[in-house]
Amino acid sequence: MRASVGALLAALHTGLALAAAPYESTYVPLPTETTLIRGVAAFTGDGKVLDRADVLLEDGRIAAITESGATLAEPASGRVIDGNGKWLTPGIIDVHSHLGTYPSPSVASTADGNEATGPNTAEVWVEHSVWPQDPQFGLALAGGVTTLHILPGSANLFGGRGVTLKNVPARTMQGMKFPGAPQSLKMACGENPKRVYGERMQAPMTRMGNVAGYRAAWAEAAAYRDQRQQFESGEAEAPPDRNLALDTLAAVLDGEILVHNHCYRADEMAVMMDIAEEFGYAITAFHHATESYKIADLLAEAGICSAVWADWWGFKLEAFDGITQNAALIDAAGACAIIHSDSEELIQRLNQEAAKAMTAGRRMGMAISDAQAMSWITGNAAKALGIAAETGTLSVGKAADAVLWDRHPFSVYARAERVWIDGHLYYDRSDPLRQPVSDFDLGQTVAGGER
Amino acid sequence: MSVLRAAKVAMASLVWLFMAPAWAELAIVGARVYTVAEPEPLEGATVLIANGRIEQVGMDLSVPFEYRRIDAEGKIVTPAFIESYSHFGLIEIEAEATTNDAALLEHPLGPAFDVSLALNPASTLIAVNRMDGVGRAITAPRPGVDPLAGLAASVSLGTGAFLLEPKTALFGHIGAASAELAGGSRAAVMQRLRRALDEAARFSPSRYRPGPGDYSRHDMAALKAFLRSGKPLVLAVERAAEIQQAISLADDHGLRLIVLGGAEAWRVRDALAAAGAAVIVRTHDNLPRSFETLGARLDNAALLHEAGVDVVFTAAETHNARNLRQLAGNAVAYGLPWSAALDGLTRRAAQVWGMDGVGTLTPGSRADLVIWNGDPLELTTWAEQVIIDGQAMPMRSRQTLLFERYRDLSKPYGYSR
Numbered sequence: 001m002r003a004s005v006g007a008l009l010a011a012l013h014t015g016l017a018l019a020a021a022p023y024e025s026t027y028v029p030l031p032t033e034t035t036l037i038r039g040v041a042a043f044t045g046d047g048k049v050l051d052r053a054d055v056l057l058e059d060g061r062i063a064a065i066t067e068s069g070a071t072l073a074e075p076a077s078g079r080v081i082d083g084n085g086k087w088l089t090p091g092i093i094d095v096h097s098h099l100g101t102y103p104s105p106s107v108a109s110t111a112d113g114n115e116a117t118g119p120n121t122a123e124v125w126v127e128h129s130v131w132p133q134d135p136q137f138g139l140a141l142a143g144g145v146t147t148l149h150i151l152p153g154s155a156n157l158f159g160g161r162g163v164t165l166k167n168v169p170a171r172t173m174q175g176m177k178f179p180g181a182p183q184s185l186k187m188a189c190g191e192n193p194k195r196v197y198g199e200r201m202q203a204p205m206t207r208m209g210n211v212a213g214y215r216a217a218w219a220e221a222a223a224y225r226d227q228r229q230q231f232e233s234g235e236a237e238a239p240p241d242r243n244l245a246l247d248t249l250a251a252v253l254d255g256e257i258l259v260h261n262h263c264y265r266a267d268e269m270a271v272m273m274d275i276a277e278e279f280g281y282a283i284t285a286f287h288h289a290t291e292s293y294k295i296a297d298l299l300a301e302a303g304i305c306s307a308v309w310a311d312w313w314g315f316k317l318e319a320f321d322g323i324t325q326n327a328a329l330i331d332a333a334g335a336c337a338i339i340h341s342d343s344e345e346l347i348q349r350l351n352q353e354a355a356k357a358m359t360a361g362r363r364m365g366m367a368i369s370d371a372q373a374m375s376w377i378t379g380n381a382a383k384a385l386g387i388a389a390e391t392g393t394l395s396v397g398k399a400a401d402a403v404l405w406d407r408h409p410f411s412v413y414a415r416a417e418r419v420w421i422d423g424h425l426y427y428d429r430s431d432p433l434r435q436p437v438s439d440f441d442l443g444q445t446v447a448g449g450e451r
Numbered sequence: 452m453s454v455l456r457a458a459k460v461a462m463a464s465l466v467w468l469f470m471a472p473a474w475a476e477l478a479i480v481g482a483r484v485y486t487v488a489e490p491e492p493l494e495g496a497t498v499l500i501a502n503g504r505i506e507q508v509g510m511d512l513s514v515p516f517e518y519r520r521i522d523a524e525g526k527i528v529t530p531a532f533i534e535s536y537s538h539f540g541l542i543e544i545e546a547e548a549t550t551n552d553a554a555l556l557e558h559p560l561g562p563a564f565d566v567s568l569a570l571n572p573a574s575t576l577i578a579v580n581r582m583d584g585v586g587r588a589i590t591a592p593r594p595g596v597d598p599l600a601g602l603a604a605s606v607s608l609g610t611g612a613f614l615l616e617p618k619t620a621l622f623g624h625i626g627a628a629s630a631e632l633a634g635g636s637r638a639a640v641m642q643r644l645r646r647a648l649d650e651a652a653r654f655s656p657s658r659y660r661p662g663p664g665d666y667s668r669h670d671m672a673a674l675k676a677f678l679r680s681g682k683p684l685v686l687a688v689e690r691a692a693e694i695q696q697a698i699s700l701a702d703d704h705g706l707r708l709i710v711l712g713g714a715e716a717w718r719v720r721d722a723l724a725a726a727g728a729a730v731i732v733r734t735h736d737n738l739p740r741s742f743e744t745l746g747a748r749l750d751n752a753a754l755l756h757e758a759g760v761d762v763v764f765t766a767a768e769t770h771n772a773r774n775l776r777q778l779a780g781n782a783v784a785y786g787l788p789w790s791a792a793l794d795g796l797t798r799r800a801a802q803v804w805g806m807d808g809v810g811t812l813t814p815g816s817r818a819d820l821v822i823w824n825g826d827p828l829e830l831t832t833w834a835e836q837v838i839i840d841g842q843a844m845p846m847r848s849r850q851t852l853l854f855e856r857y858r859d860l861s862k863p864y865g866y867s868r
Contacts, residue, residue, distance in 0.1 A: 104739045135739055191546070297860050313850075314576070314770040316546035323850040329858065345735050352777065355830035363833045364854055412780030412830050441739065445691075445715070445746035451737045 023127070025177035027166055032423035034058045034075045037404065040083025045090035045378035045393035049371040055088055057400040060423035065396055081418075087409055089374060090394050091146025091401030091421060093381035094347050095260070095307045096287050096340035100150060100165075100173070101126055103134030104344065105440075114153030115160060119197050119204060120217050122185065123244035124160035126152045130173040136344045138436040139451060141167050141427050143348035144403035144416040147178060149385050151186045151287075154262040155196045157204065157213045159186035161248055162260060164385050166421055169436040182386040184284070185252050187214070189263035189272060190318045211271060218279040221249030258284040258386055260307075264318035266294035273302055285384045287340065290322035296333030305336035305384045309346070310357040327354075327376055328361025328368055338384055339376045350377045355410035370410060399423075476501045477841065478514040479822060481524035487798045488811040490790065498528060500818040503841035508812050521836065521843075523822050529793060530810055531586025531608075531819040531839060533800035534772040535731045536685075536711055536765035539577060539590045539606055540570035540613060545770075555595035561666055562647075563673035564601025566592050567617035576770055578848035581608040583773030584827065584834045586819040587615070589804055591622045594687060598629040598640050599647070602673070603685070605804060609819070609839030619804060620709070621677045624687035625697060626743050641696055648704045651675045678704070682805075685731075687711040689743040691718040698726045709803065711765075712736065714744035717751045720758035729761035729803045732795075734778040734785075752795075753786030762791065763800040780828035792828060817841075 035057040042050040042065075054072040056064040064072055074080055101113035112129035115121040130150060140148065145167050152159035162184035165176040189210060198205035204213050224246040230236035240246075251257040259276070263269045263286045276283050285305035286292060290313060292299055292306035299306060308330070313322030330337040339354045341347035358373035382392020391401045400423035407414045419427035428434035477500040484496040486508055497514065499506040514520055543550035552569035570590065591603035602618045623629075625640050633639040647666055650659075651674035659668055666674065684706045686697045694716055701708035708728040710716055716723060716730045723730065732752045739745045756762050764782075766774045779792040801810030808816045818841035825832035837844040856867045 105742055105745075106740050107742075139737065293854075293857050296857075311771055311774070314544055317544050320544060321853055323853050325854045325858075329854075333860070344738055344740075348737075349735075349781075352781075352830055356777070359831050359833060362831075364851070364858070410831055412777055412828055413784045415784060444739065445718070446739075446748050451748045 023125075024174070025179040026172065026174040027168070027170075027177055027179055028175075029060050029422040030424040032057070032060050032400070033425070034078030035081065035420070035423070035425075036072060036075055036078065037081045037083045037088060038071070039069070040086055040088045040404070041408075042088040042394055043090075043371050043374040043378075043409070044395070045375055045382075046395075047369070047372050047375050047379075049369070053083075053088070055083075055394065055402070057402065057420060057423045060400055062394060062396055062398050062400050062402075065394060081404070083404070085407070086417070087405040087407065087414075088394065089144070089351075089403050089405065089409055090378040090392055091403055091419065092144040092350050092377050093385065093392060094140070094145055094148040094341050094350060094377075095285065095338055095381045095384050096342045097140075097148045097150055097347055098153070098342070099136045099140065099148060099344060099347070100130035100132060100134045101152075102344070103131050104136050114155045116153070116155035116196055119156050119193055119213050120158045120245060121152075121156050121160050122158040122217070122246075122248040124152060125163070125183070126150050126160055126186075127163035127173050127177070130163070130165070130176070132170050132173055132176060133439045135438040135441045136347075137167055138169070138438060138441075139344075140347045141419055141436065142416060142429070144351065144405070144409075144419055145347055146401040146403070146419060146421045147382075147385070147387070147391060148347070149184065149260075151184065151260060154186070154188035154192045157188060157193050157210060158217060158245070158249070159188060161257065162186050164387065168421055168426060169438075178387060180387075180390070182256065182258050183251075184258045184260045184385075185248060187259060187261045187272075189261065189268045190265060191316055192262070207268065211275065214275050215278070217245075217249060218275070218281075221246050221253060222279060225250040225253055252281050253279070255282070258384075260285050260287055260384075262287045264288050264290045266291035270295060270298065273298070273304070284386075285336075285338065288319070288342070290319045290326065292335070293323065293326045293329035294321075296330045296335050299330065300333045300335035303336075305338055305380065306330050307338040307340040307381075307384065308357075309342070310339060310353040310360070324357065324360030325364055325366070327357040328366050331368065331372065331376070332361075332366060336380050336383065337376050338380045340381075351405075351409040351414065352412060353377075358410070370408075374409070475841075476515070476518040477521060477818075477838065477843065478518040479521045479523050479528060480514060481522060482526040482528040482822065484508060484528045484812060485530075485793060486812040487530055487794060488813045495524070498812060498820070500838070500841045503818055505812050505814055505816050505818050507814055521822070526835065527823040527825065527827060528812070529584075529821055529823065529827055530797040530812055531821050531837065532584050532775055532796040533763075533804070533806070533810065534580075534585050534588040534765060534775055535763045535800050535804070536767060537588040537590050537769045537772050538593060539580075539588045539608070539769055539772070540572060540574050541566055541590060542769055543571070543574055543576070554593040554600070555597070557596065559596070559667070560601070561597040561670045562599040562601060562621055562677060563667075563670045564592055564595075565618060565673075566590060566601060567604040567614055570604065570606065570614055572613035575849045577608050577613075578845075579770070579850055580772045581837055581839070581844055582834060582846055582848050582851075583776070584821040584823070584837060585772050585775060586821075586837070586839055587806065587809065588772065589619065591620070591685070594624040594628060596632060598625060598633065598644060599623040599674075602677070605806060607819075607839060610842065610844065611840050615806070618677070618680065618682065620683045620685050622685045622687070622711070625693055626688055626690065627741060637693065641700065644700060645703070647671075647674060648678070648700070651678055652704070678706075681707075683707040683709045683803075685709040685711050689714040689741070691715040691746065693743070694719050695722060698722055698728060701728070702726060714751070715746035716760070717748065717754040718746055720755050720760055723755070724759040729763060730755055731763050731765050732782065733765055733767045734782045749781065749785040752782040756787055756791050761799055761803055762787070763795045763803050776828050777830060780830070783828060789828070
């Protein structure tokens with residue numbers, strides 16, 4: 001194994017970044033081994049399937065891909081893997097996770113995901129709650145997850161800023177932060193905010209109270225942003241007093257932070273789209289969105305993704321109309337469908353969740369290819385996180401984030417054999433030394449990979 | 452599967468939708484039939500169904516002319532699946548208290564709590580899960596304020612009678628949650644349970660003088676009746692040491708033990724096998740979610756089975772009990788033999804719960820079965836026709852109606868039904 005030039009450059013780069021700005025990523029790609037996977041079936045993550053591909057991972061990047069049995073020359077040094085009978089996919093991406101903030105063990109002292117102390121906590125950053133030793137990260141890795149987006153909980157109208165992480169073992173949160181990935185703003189509709197605060201006899205107590213809360217905050221943020229611009233252009237003598245919550249909202253208005261909006265009901269999503277129009281921001285994705293299928297045409301027109309479950313429904317009234325064909329109907333309408341987990345269990349099997357959602361559509365006569373359904377947990381997810389130029393598909397030049405499965409990944413019997421992130425082999429099912437074990441799991445009954 | 456083939460298969464299942472009237476006699480012809488009674492499937496077999504029962508299963512059977520014939524060539528037939536822990540008929544919407552009768556959160560009713568008196572056969576959850584091959588379930592109280600949560604019932608997800616048998620098992624829970632209720636220590640829970648069972652054995656209403664915190668006469672009478680019923684005690688318990696405690700408790704009181712959950716059951720598998728205890732496994736429980744489940748692992752089911760423990764399954768989520776087959780499939784991915792997985796969903800579950808005449812496709816057994824378009828544990832397979840008590844079930848639910856209403860958004864809105 002040798003350290004790649006790319007890795008060294010990246011290390012140098014992140015070293016400088018660390019010196020430049022607090023809270024920035026300190027992630028350093030580990031050394032890579034040039035790896036050729038021969039004759040493998042592959043889903044590219046953007047709706048295509050390759051029969052017998054050769055895929056070359058070099059210097060942390062996907063260096064070459066052939067199709068239909070065309071072969072690549074064996075690299076001068078490195079490893080060749082026989083991909084016959086196996087499947088390669090991009091690294092799986094979960095756009096909705098609470099790993100590290102609702103970790104295992106799940107006890108009162110580790111519940112760090114919901115700052116339910118006021119309906120607008122746009123000032124909090126979920127990354128400041130992430131516990132990198134959460135054993136759940138390693139389990140998600142064994143399920144092929146290479147990138148995950150951690151969001152604050154949904155108690156509040158504005159829950160705070162979300163963060164995109166690389167699923168690598170690290171001592172610090174900064175060591176997991178996906179370099180260059182935009183932060184998100186978590187917003188929440190419906191039952192949760194009105195229940196949490198209504199029970200305390202404070203606003204919001206109703207859905208109309210929710211909407212008034214969003215609008216008042218955006219109005220304040222727009223004024224704050226104006227004052228700041230006036231100071232920057234010399235029209236005003238002093239900047240406004242620093243306000244962390246308004247910093248977040250203003251950054252959304254500036255297009256620097258992406259809005260990820262927890263919202264179940266179709267009618268509420270339509271209202272949220274009006275609010276976005278009123279204040280001039282974009283909604284990147286509705287999350288949970290159990291009723292997206294009712295307004296799939298509107299979502300397609302607005303270019304808003306829906307991050308949904310395959311089959312969760314009925315746990316509360318706003319989820320009562322959840323149907324298993326949701327993702328299929330969203331996709332068929334030309335809107336962006338994503339399967340998310342919001343669960344420390346589902347994140348280990350997002351391939352199975354996508355398979356169920358696809359099958360539900362087929363059962364009702366819809367034509368959906370395996371390759372299209374695979375984009376629901378790879379390419380489309382990368383787009384919604386603003387990292388599609390870097391990962392999410394098997395494309396020459398992108399990061400070598402990939403999973404080798406022992407069979408078709410939509411089989412219930414499929415298991416991830418190897419998982420690469422930036423070309424480094426972070427997980428190997430056949431090698432216990434390539435299966436991360438968190439500090440917490442050390443010396444316990446069962447550790448890491450044995451789970 | 453090609454898109455064209457998927458479309459054809461879907462068309463075929465749409466045809467089912469319009470031809471599901473009640474029919475006295477059915478013949479399913481040409482499928483690979485897993486009777487589960489025999490180790491190997493029958494290829495290209497015929498299943499004859501009359502009067503709600505399996506009449507015959509075999510090769511080259513002639514089909515009487517009056518039987519409705521279902522061509523199932525290339526399909527797979529299994530018994531309908533049994534969900535071993537659910538709240539069917541007790542919960543419609545989890546978060547709406549008015550639709551949730553699964554747990555006692557305040558009233559001091561313990562072992563006398565009998566969920567069969569609250570069952571709602573009109574629940575939308577029934578058709579949703581039946582469509583994916585779930586035929587029967589144990590519907591149980593959920594852990595509430597007492598370590599003994601109450602009495603479960605067995606139910607059918609068919610369109611006939613919902614309640615099959617009340618008081619089919621006593622459910623309880625030991626561990627962190629019940630320790631908190633018992634004053635803060637697991638030891639107190641065990642002492643309370645042991646004392647209650649001892650006293651119930653010799654309980655007499657006229658001589659019983661309950662002190663503060665003791666069970667009422669009503670509870671003690673129910674506990675005594677349970678002890679005499681021969682029904683199993685189901686304890687939700689995760690940690691290996693406490694599973695040992697549960698085994699001793701059951702042994703000391705002559706009770707048949709069923710462990711619910713049992714994240715660390717694999718660690719005491721030999722003791723469980725020796726005690727003849729069954730384990731209701733939730734395959735996906737591999738998280739060190741609490742300090743009681745630090746030993747959780749995905750091959751729990753495989754290790755238990757290998758040691759001779761009866762393994763049955765739960766999705767532990769009634770709305771999605773349909774995911775039972777996915778959970779069983781994952782148990783197979785982590786070492787459980789495929790046949791043992793099917794067994795745990797059918798015959799073994801029927802045995803564990805004392806459900807007579809179900810779980811296998813043998814002459815005389817109840818005709819609860821499913822025609823699948825592939826391996827029933829696979830995610831790309833679906834149930835083409837579910838048959839309960841010999842009746843072809845309507846392959847629709849509130850969810851398929853929502854789908855039909857919204858599949859074409861250009862149509863005028865609001866009048867489909």
